[in-house]
Amino acid sequence: MTIEKLDLQYSDEDIREFVEDAVARKGTRHRPRFYAVTGSHVYGFDSADSDIDVRGIHVAPAEEYGYLRTPTEEVTVNMDGTTEGFEEYAEIDLRSYELKKFGSLLAKANYNVVELVFEAPTVMNGLPLEMDALRGLIRDHLPMNVPHAYLGMAKSNYYKHLDPQKTEGYDPRAKKFLYVYRGLLGAQYVLEREDVEADVRELAEAVDGGDPDLVADLVAHKREADDPHVSDSLEERARSAIVEQFNALDSLPDPDKSGYREALDDWMRKVRA
Secondary structure: OOOOOOOOOOOHHHHHHHHHHHHOOOOOOOEEEEEEEEOHHHHOOOOOOOOEEEEEEEEOOHHHHHOOOOOOOEEEEOOOOOOOOOHHHOOEEEEEEEHHHHHHHHHOOOHHHHHHHHOOOEEEEOOHHHHHHHHHHHHHHOOOOHHHHHHHHHHHHHHHHHOOOOOOOOOOEHHHHHHHHHHHHHHHHHHHHOOOOOOHHHHHHHOOOOOHHHHHHHHHHHHHOOOOEOOHHHHHHHHHHHHHHHHHOOOOOOOOOOOHHHHHHHHHHHHHO
16 A cells, blocks of 8 residues: 555654653653554544544653553553543544553554554654565465454454344444455455555455445545445445455465464564663
8 A cells, every 4th residue: 555644634653742741651661662643543444533543652761661660551542531631632543652561562463453553644753674574474474363453343343243143232333344345355355465465445356256336436425425334235345345255265374373473572672772
């Protein structure tokens, strides 16, 4: 994906200032290092009321892991309502991973952090060489279990929100169909290309059997429709495309992570140095 400049209500400088205030708080020795915008802005279906999801990495001194009180794994702001003192940035949700936590998620080939590395428009980067090296490292080991994670996400969202047999949680909105379809297309894309693509519009164009017109209609509905629920005809098209793409996924290969964990350890040593 070609990462485009996002049209946000905050400048990159505003977001960097917010991150510094939130992460490098007095009494800590956290060093904010790399942050990017994720979520619906990267998935290709943001709308006027979409929050700005910022994710990234901070580094604590290595010696702090030798104490009883080890460094905080994550710093979160505005994730569950507006955090006191950050009302000015109420539309930004921040999750900052300490390097060790970030590395553990990478070791699991978590698709959220893989997308953060590959796809998200950067707003702060104190690790330009290191992040370039990380992209190459991950790409050398794909697909690993990234397709399994995408498929798991798609299934989970379908059963939670789109299974008509469920009385609780049933929520046939365009956003829910897009999440499921994006997961299925993403799984196929990683298998075919050994690369990662987060934007559902790009995925629908690139993956065999993808339906770009359906995606365009779902995105337009999410952004413009007064009724949050899709029409019967659009729902039928979306369900048909989801079933077709699910059936098109062959049995996923067993994940191969030979040498991956060791390579991540080497990368983390350089970042923490």
